[in-house]
Amino acid sequence: MSVRTRAASALVWVLVLVVTIALVSDILIGQPALLGYVESGSMTPTLSTGDGYVPIPAILAGEITEGDVITFESSQIEGGQPTTHRVVSVTGSGYVTKGDANTVTDQDSGAPPVTDAQVTAVALQVNGGVVRIPGLGTGVGLLQGLLSGVQAALGGLFGTTLFSGERGLAVTLFGLGAALLVVEFVAERRGRPDRTRSRSRFSVKRVDSRLLIGGLAVLLMLVATVGMLAPAGTTSFELISAESDAETPRVTAAGGTTERPFVSENGGLVPLRVFVEPASEGIEVPDQRVSLGRGESHEQRLRTSVPEEIGLYQRSVTEYRYFAVLPTSVIDTLHDIHPTAALLAVNLVIGGVVTLVGVAVVGTGSLRVRERSRDGSKLFGLFNDRTRK
Numbered sequence: 001m002s003v004r005t006r007a008a009s010a011l012v013w014v015l016v017l018v019v020t021i022a023l024v025s026d027i028l029i030g031q032p033a034l035l036g037y038v039e040s041g042s043m044t045p046t047l048s049t050g051d052g053y054v055p056i057p058a059i060l061a062g063e064i065t066e067g068d069v070i071t072f073e074s075s076q077i078e079g080g081q082p083t084t085h086r087v088v089s090v091t092g093s094g095y096v097t098k099g100d101a102n103t104v105t106d107q108d109s110g111a112p113p114v115t116d117a118q119v120t121a122v123a124l125q126v127n128g129g130v131v132r133i134p135g136l137g138t139g140v141g142l143l144q145g146l147l148s149g150v151q152a153a154l155g156g157l158f159g160t161t162l163f164s165g166e167r168g169l170a171v172t173l174f175g176l177g178a179a180l181l182v183v184e185f186v187a188e189r190r191g192r193p194d195r196t197r198s199r200s201r202f203s204v205k206r207v208d209s210r211l212l213i214g215g216l217a218v219l220l221m222l223v224a225t226v227g228m229l230a231p232a233g234t235t236s237f238e239l240i241s242a243e244s245d246a247e248t249p250r251v252t253a254a255g256g257t258t259e260r261p262f263v264s265e266n267g268g269l270v271p272l273r274v275f276v277e278p279a280s281e282g283i284e285v286p287d288q289r290v291s292l293g294r295g296e297s298h299e300q301r302l303r304t305s306v307p308e309e310i311g312l313y314q315r316s317v318t319e320y321r322y323f324a325v326l327p328t329s330v331i332d333t334l335h336d337i338h339p340t341a342a343l344l345a346v347n348l349v350i351g352g353v354v355t356l357v358g359v360a361v362v363g364t365g366s367l368r369v370r371e372r373s374r375d376g377s378k379l380f381g382l383f384n385d386r387t388r389k
Contacts, residue, residue, distance in 0.1 A: 036071060036121065037137035038084050042099030043069070046129075047084070052136025055121030059340075064116075066090060069123035069130050070097070075238065076111035082120065095119075117234055117279035117316040213358035217351040224350050227268065228321045228343065234279050235262070236316040241306035249304075257305040264319065266292035271324040273331045274298070275339075279316035282306065291328060325349045 037052040071084045085097040094113030098105040124131045154163040245253045252258045266272045272292045276285050284303040304315045320339050323346050334342035
């Protein structure tokens, strides 16, 4: 394989990885990663329908100011789907937002001001203009449709719901990744003859086992990340400060408090360390840190309050989940530093274990494939060995 062909192949894999990460983050965590795109024309001409942009995670974007284009979630806009609009002013209650193509602000249409807890990303701007990627949404939409079709086909073929929903997407991605590794292995085996033995009856071909082990480790870390991020995230509650209480917890007397249940569940096999933290003012979380074993759940009562002023308010909590592959004290300390630190540490442990097991099983040399011709037919034999340097 020529250097040019290898470079082109690597570029294609990088592009596929970028689009896949964008797709997975959009489906599973409701937050764009690496790339995002808009599905309506409310930001025209800055961003037309299907155009992509580069989202900077809110935790890294710094202070949000007037003129920034933000991605946020609000039940009053787009049916609760993520919305990308521009900040036209900053108030004590939050951000006033408006699509560039709209004539009125979202708040004039009845939505409450956007709080920091609702903001998931800020669009990258260069020289005052949003960086635009034309047509990105079309490609991501096609990939979404393809993956949905694969999930449905696998579910129908095996008669199971294992491939359905968010967890099913993780299983499907793992299966596709494993299949790609096998295809790459076979292609490498057929395409790289050992020239040092060209005069022998045997043709020996080599595949670097480190690439296979590394690919499997990265694949499992991706699946683990999906498993931790998909069920987590920010949950928001809308409260109405009224003149008197009502039977529903959504309505509270001005200046009063109310309680609502919040359940954390572990439907997987791996124990979890779960953090539930206030993401807005006016909400108290009694149990902010809990450990959940396989199939366990934890219910607590969140205490919410509203100010004396009558109106609509939003209260939010953010849930973080980590696989308990490290001591509880270590996860707690890393989470206190930054949630990303804990997430990376868990992934490093998972990747490290996979790598150690892989090295113990197949070694760090090359997988050697021996091929022999006899009477016009080819007999293949695969064995593991370490090539001599």
